[in-house]
Amino acid sequence: MKKVCLLCLLLIGLFACGGGKSEFVSLSGEIKGLGNDTLYLYGMDRMYDRVDTLVVKEDKFSATLAVDTLVSVVLLFSDGTEYPLFLDKGNRIRIAGSDAALFALQVDGNAANVELTAFNQELKTLEVPSAKELEERAEGFIKSHSASLAGVYLLDKYFVQTLKPDLKHIKTLAEGMIGELKDRPYMRELLSRIDEEEKAEIGKTAPFFRLRNAEGKEITRSSLKDQYLLVHFWASWDSISRRENAMFRRIYKKEQKNKDFTLLGISLDWEKDRWKEAIKADTLKWEQVCDFAGWNGEVVKQFAIRKLPANLLLSPNGKIEGKDLDEKAIERKLKDIREENEKKEVAKKVTARNRNRR
Template sequence: MKKLYPLLFLAAWLLAACSNHEKDIVSISGIIKGLGNDTLYIYGTDRLYNRLDTLTVKEDKISTQLEIDTLISAWLRFSDGTEIPIYMNKGEKIEINGSATCLDSLYIKGNTANEKLSLFRQKIERDTTLTAQALEDSAKVFIQNNLTSPASLYVLDKYLVQKTSPDFPEIKKLIEGMTGELKEYLYVENLLRQIETAEKTEPGKMAPYFQLPSSEGKDLKRTDFKDKYLLLHFWASWDEKSKESNQMLRKIYKDKKKHKDFEILGISLDTDKDLWKEAIENDTLTWKQACDCKGWNSDIIEQFNIRALPTNILLTPTGKIEGRNLTQEQLEERLKEIVKEKKQTKK
């Protein structure tokens, strides 16, 4: 009888160990019609899940298990480059269903975050009449109704942050309403740092100091354009929208004689000096050009909070930031005002 106790204890321990192991597993299954045989990838979006897992699809069917020990936010990446957010926790059974012809409308269930986000994404995808403003309003309502859900961070990023000119005060307000757990996500920490930088480069603030090598081989800095309005134009030779923007600036720069108090400085995000100089010549860019060939890693990108190309920033003669992303009409109107202001000061 004495020998039986250790055996019973060992059996109980093994049973508990197996039970705990099962709790650390998340199962993923489902059918995506038309996907056939494929390999998908799941990778984490924060420090809680910093690995890459593969997910095999056979005849449209998904079936796999992953070991995780907490709620994690991840991306499900398809072979065509489409990425779908997915949320998983230990012990959950995640189910993915939909069609390969419309991956943005996949329905993912197994927890509240996946289900609510799936319904939101499907609603957005189906409503073709939604204006940009209506889309933003819908995103804000979703976030305000899901202040404890990591799905809110995806909606915040996709519909409110990833814009040419995000409304950072509004974004900060939404983050302030979220739970402390969400605020600890690496994404939120990075976003708040980005907002802090953006606030330093708002209209009315002094432009940060910069010094960059020019296309002529000399260093250019802000003080080289003293007593002039200076338009900083961030662009790249590989960006199609930048070419359109340069074309617009060429029209404005033609009237340079009328606007002696105005200058343009093109700041390229190219990493290849030859391609940069070739673009300057081919596109007939006659204003000053600068580039340190560091691309998005250039210090000036962070200094001026550049998140998209092209971006323009208008500086006053005293070095203050007057405006960002001015249209051709706005620039032309402002130049007319500058000429009038100059005439009045001469009287």
């Protein structure tokens, strides 16, 4: 009887230990030519919010890492090269390659690593691929691997992280992904960002806003109606937008008597005193407002402001007519506004003359 009970306890212990996946990842690698070095592993999003150190000795390294779900991480080499890896609990990840070709490592251990390795090996066969060809290859992968986490990485690398991302195209590719990919923090944030950007596209109606100026007076979009409004986003702590204030001073000097045009500065400051000091130091004589919420401000989110400096041109009826205009583009627009108003004045006079003749 005692022997039977002891056997039961052993079986229960075995099932408890081996009934599910281990919550650890075994990572090992050998990269020829790496020698003795130190590598770093960090997460691509908050699902892996830490940095791990990997010590390399004679080209080899290994580590046991704790994870509780499939995560995207970056392997950072001392020369600045970054290589993506995908880790899930219970995986045995093996990395092989050469220090001379860190962009084309051989990685296995799960489907996402194998798929990305195949994609990179395919790129390796191309002589000098153009940006367009790389995008086409990445798009083909994303569409044919709609449930792969490697597709999310390629979406970010080849479509999101560009100078002028095509948000509509990105959204189309993202919406084609299936499974749990859309529930990942990166994808939720990306789609949310695209929704915000679409609401602030040229041609859309500008959202209503209410902010206070340096004297505490409430300024709203409706209080500036019937004029073209050039909104300049800046901050006292941002040296680039501070330098750009010189451009707006020139525009203000030329247009301060223009009844059809006005300027508005919206600051991303947190401290009222520093904001006021900057207004005085930079001689900003036009209306200035701030909610002291920095990047978390409601207006910043409404207009999808992602960088400083930034500007928007709003029409008298509240439509967004331009974004991030340079000085020449602003001057051209102001010239168009004057010519348009002159035509309206001529039309009014002709109408009035014709009415008087009747």
